[in-house]
Amino acid sequence: MTKLTRRQTLGLIGGTAALAATPLIAKPAYANTSIKVGALRFTSHAASFVAFERGYFADAGLDVEFEFFQAAQPMALAIASGDADYAVTAISGALVSLAERGATKVIGGALSEEQGIDGQKIVASNAAFADGVTSPAALAGRTWAVTQAGSSFHYMGSKISGAEGVEVEFQPLQGVGNIIGALRSDQVDAWSIVPHIAKPLAAGGAINIIGDVADYLPNYQVTTVFTSTANAAEERAKTEAFLAAFARGAADFNAALVDKTEGEDGAEEMVQLIHNYVYTDRELDAARPAIVNGAMRINEGAALNTTSVEDQLNWFKSEGLVDQAASMENLVDTSYVDTM
């Protein structure tokens, strides 16, 4: 109980400080507007947390309230239904379907795979590893865990096995927790997952890291910023204000934890800030390695890698997971950020 209280107090102080500072630092670029930002309690959503804690949203004239979700899919539905305004998520079959139905639009890029930066890992269960699955080339005939058909795990597994010229069998297990359980008990053979989950499990001997996703999918646009079509089309000023503040948060995050140009103190300050939102059930010392390990680059200026997005869209179509008529025009609004 005391821990919670302390954290709430910290949050309050941070929030109050940000609000109090606002009028002194800069004039809002946009009239004070309240928006709801959907978020998962993952390090990959840190840019929004930083922008909030450091007052960048307030600077932009946005009064932000976070809506926390347990999974990406309900968050996408919340954007479609108007219960949240902006969120960050992986490109999934659901997101494409919702975009085709005119409900959502991808407006920017967030997390990217980048060679040289620690990214998502390809992992194998102990039994599979002992049986010779020590590299992705040995995956022929093995099972690959996915949350659901059309999830990013499905995309990665398909691309990796395709690149190695092997067939894998996809095993839908709904949740990350289920997948970890199934891997630990050797019920599935392989999976790909963000480093802050992969590394501690591998260190504990539960699974084995057998490769990097970045080697197969360089510049993979893992997550994107998206909003409702209405916001993208009719609320230009608000959307721009959000993206600008988000990009400032992303820049701070990259500097502190990815490029590490802010030194030890800068990194520690960032970890503490993120800990207000992520791994709140652990002590700071226990959460620190997971936060540091999970730091992947968030695109500068929320730039969007449309080549990667298009590759993903084409893959969904080729697998028959989305309507064959689905188009980039319906999925992405490229008018907000730089594209790559």
Place this chain on the structure above:
Amino acid sequence: MADTTHHSLGAQTERTAAGADKPHSAGEANTTVRYRGGGFRTHSIFWVGPVVFVVLIAVWEWGTQTGFISNLTLPKPSDVLGTFGELWRTGTLFEHLIPSLTRFAVGSAMGCLAGVIIGVMIGLFSHVRAGLVPVVAAIFPIPKIALLPLFIIWFGIGEGSKYALIALGTFTPMVVATYGAVDNVDRTLIRMGQSFSLSWASIVRKIVLPGAMPGIFSGLRVSLAIGIILLVAAEMLGARRGIGAYILEAGSLYDLERLFAGVIILSALGVVVNFVLGLIEDRVLRWRS
């Protein structure tokens, strides 16, 4: 009193004989007793159900065609029908239906059979009752879906965990229904059996079990419906084929047409199971008045 009765009866006869053109003119007016026994009785009108169905679907189709109902809210019924056509033509329907029906049949057969056996034992033996009723009461409210990850460790990610989930889900309501049914067997019939010195086995086989049949059948209805519900849960983990997996995949892709097609298949499965059960029940329980 008797006089009045006679008088009015006479007047009635007279008026009937005289016809309508000569109204009765006596001082006391005759009134018909008002009928007040109506209502509170439902009778079946066979055509209303289908008509309501058709009207609902027509309104739904019209709404989605005109955009009055957005395509985010509901799919077009015609598109759902199209999805069915596709499922049928490509043979995917049976690709999904057969594994699901197998899981449903094997899982609920195991669960219901075990449930009846344990239920009868609880009904017959005080020690079993004292020992197992609390256990069953403890298992009953557990959402079986929560145990799925555990089942995967115990029974493997293949068919084993799916059978186990459906079996456990159908087992508990079957136990409760069965021992309730055994408790409700007419005690005078059992005493009759004893008074004719029937053996214990004869009393159980010829009196207790047939007497518990109506209760067992109503338990079956509940259990099998739960079995169908659990089919979706069972196919959450490690299933690429099956109606449940199909629905879950459609949901995760936000593909409303397939989602609805899958849900309709499940609901049709429920109707068919209920109908077949009704036929069997009519045969087996022919003796019921």
Place this chain on the structure above:
Amino acid sequence: MDLRVDALSHRYGNLEVLSDISLDIPAGQVVSIIGPSGCGKSTLLRFIGGLERPSEGQIIQRGQPPEGSLNPLTYVFQDFALLPWRTVAGNIALVLEDHGLGSARQDEIITNVLARTKLSEFRDALPKQLSGGMKQRVAIARALAVNPAVMLMDEPLSALDSQTRELLMDDLIDLWARERFTAVYVTHNLAEAVRLGHQIVVLSRRPGKIREIITIETPLDARRRSDPELASIEERLWSVMRDEAQAADLELVDG
């Protein structure tokens, strides 16, 4: 075979229901037991047939049951106790199946008892198709099938309407005239007791004690509904029972 009830008493906890009952049931006779409601007469019948155990006293069997008796002490219940899922023949077969008679012998017995109770044409009917009186005749046929030494009849006519009761009473008298069976006949109906009993045992209200035993010499088949002698016996019985019945009626159910 005769039965003797010997100094029988019974209590449920502190509640004494039967007190020091001694009674002879000679072969070939019908003993009627009457008493106000709650006097323990049905309980007494359950002791006689061994369905319950008395606190004190015993039931003594004198002599051997007749050759071929499958169930010497056989009950006929107030609510018939027929299995609704078995046909008339099936209900009778139920009490024969455990004796390993072979299907031919079993079939022979069923045909025989159905003929004796005039039920032959209803052999394949289900209980739900039969009237109350017919159901009780099936129950009597079932009792006859095991060739009992003593029939223990627990208000067999109480669930029937009065006309059916009269008809069935005549049937029972006919049956007795032909078969001379031994029976204990529990009832709360004075007319039935008087028509069917060679002896009439009157029990007092709880705790049930024997108030009086009346013996009627007129043979069963010679008794008529309008017989003034029977009417006067009935009148006497009523005067004995009246106060008991009234007092029993005023008692709280749970004492």
